[in-house]
């Protein structure tokens with residue numbers, strides 16, 4: 001069993017090198033007043049993103065700024081979003097350019113750009129690849145022992161579960177929590193723009209083409225001022241819904257290969273423009289994702305030493321199209337909590353132990369992030385209730401979708417400023433969170 005080396009340094013193990021894990025590694029490594037030793041364990045052989053593009057909006061830009069990682073994130077400025085009837089192609093609604101300053105407007109970016117940019121800010125030597133966590137042991141004397149599939153072990157005072165939708169950390173902390181297939185299958189790919197640029201109305205802006213049981217989504221992912229026209233690509237994301245209760249197919253949650261025939265077979269009744277675009281997708285370039293989701297967790301931490309971030313903490317499979325932002329926000333807030341407790345608070349109080357400090361950190365993290373996720377689950381419940389009340393016809397569901405699009409009302413997500421959230425917490429905080437300070441743990445630099 002690995003033993004705690006010393007009592008001065010906080011040993012943090014981050015599991016997973018997605019946006020959440022990388023953001024946490026950057027934010028914790030940047031703390032100057034606390035001695036934190038960070039190791040990020042990732043099961044993959046290399047950090048490689050699959051899954052085409054993603055939206056980077058105001059909430060993500062603010063995180064990237066705080067992490068010093070925004071400069072390499074470029075992509076297509078989403079200046080127009082169209083909603084169409086996918087069967088006859090009629091334009092039903094559109095949203096024009098945002099009133100935000102251009103640098104904060106939403107862009108569709110290649111996932112690889114976000115990952116590269118975050119990776120560039122992670123200090124060297126922190127990431128260990130090919131380390132698949134298989135179990136965690138709660139050490140009674142403090143900390144946890146991590147067991148990896150290659151037979152090795154590691155010790156940590158704090159384990160950060162950034163290991164995504166099928167989190168081992170979540171399964172360890174909350175063994176009764178289960179995720180299941182929601183009924184939605186998503187196929188995603190990036191296509192060279194030149195292959196579909198001749199099709200009217202498809203590649204010009206971000207557009208949703210709604211059908212009877214799903215939709216097809218198109219969005220350019222490159223900034224024409226930065227990418228040559230021959231290298232520009234367009235993302236196609238197609239969704240199809242089945243009844244999860246009757247579905248008998250074996251499902252994989254993340255990025256498996258599939259055939260063009262399989263994808264196209266689900267959209268044969270769509271507008272000819274959509275069908276033509278799908279027919280131009282190069283062979284073997286689609287990836288299939290089955291959406292899994294699970295209930296809300298009442299707490300985002302356990303054992304006073306495990307904490308969940310990103311998809312591990314709220315398995316919603318991209319329900320708001322902003323999961324990378326949530327994951328980065330979690331990581332940044334966690335780091336602020338560590339600094340606040342082990343630096344600011346520690347310098348004011350006479351003594352508290354490492355365990356007590358961690359209790360405070362996790363309590364702060366939960367106080368800030370749990371209500372936010374609760375609000376998201378509540379919103380999804382409200383939407384479900386609203387949709388249950390609409391006529392069960394294609395037109396009825398389409399009208400409800402367009403109404404929800406036009407209504408907006410999700411600025412509390414898309415315009416969340418995580419730094420402001422932290423400042424507001426600092427203003428109304430209650431320092432009487434139980435705990436004692438052990439002066440020996442306070443960083444020597446204080």
Ligand SMILES: Cc1cc2nc3c(=O)[nH]c(=O)nc-3n(C[C@H](O)[C@H](O)[C@H](O)COP(=O)(O)OP(=O)(O)OC[C@H]3O[C@@H](n4cnc5c(N)ncnc54)[C@H](O)[C@@H]3O)c2cc1C
Pocket residue numbers: 015016017018019020021041042043044053054055056131132133134162163164165166167168186289309310311312317318321322323324325326327
């Ligand atoms: C179809 C779809 C569309 C989406 N669109 C958007 C969008 O437009 N904008 C947006 O912001 N978000 C979007 N999301 C959500 C976004 O992809 C996720 O929310 C985000 O990637 C979550 O980041 P994460 O770091 O929590 O987890 P992940 O990105 O899932 O990373 C988890 C990491 O942990 C590693 N790992 C897993 N298990 C272990 C283990 N046992 N040991 C070691 N390592 C492990 C994995 O290999 C992986 O690298 C979308 C999601 C889907 C499915």
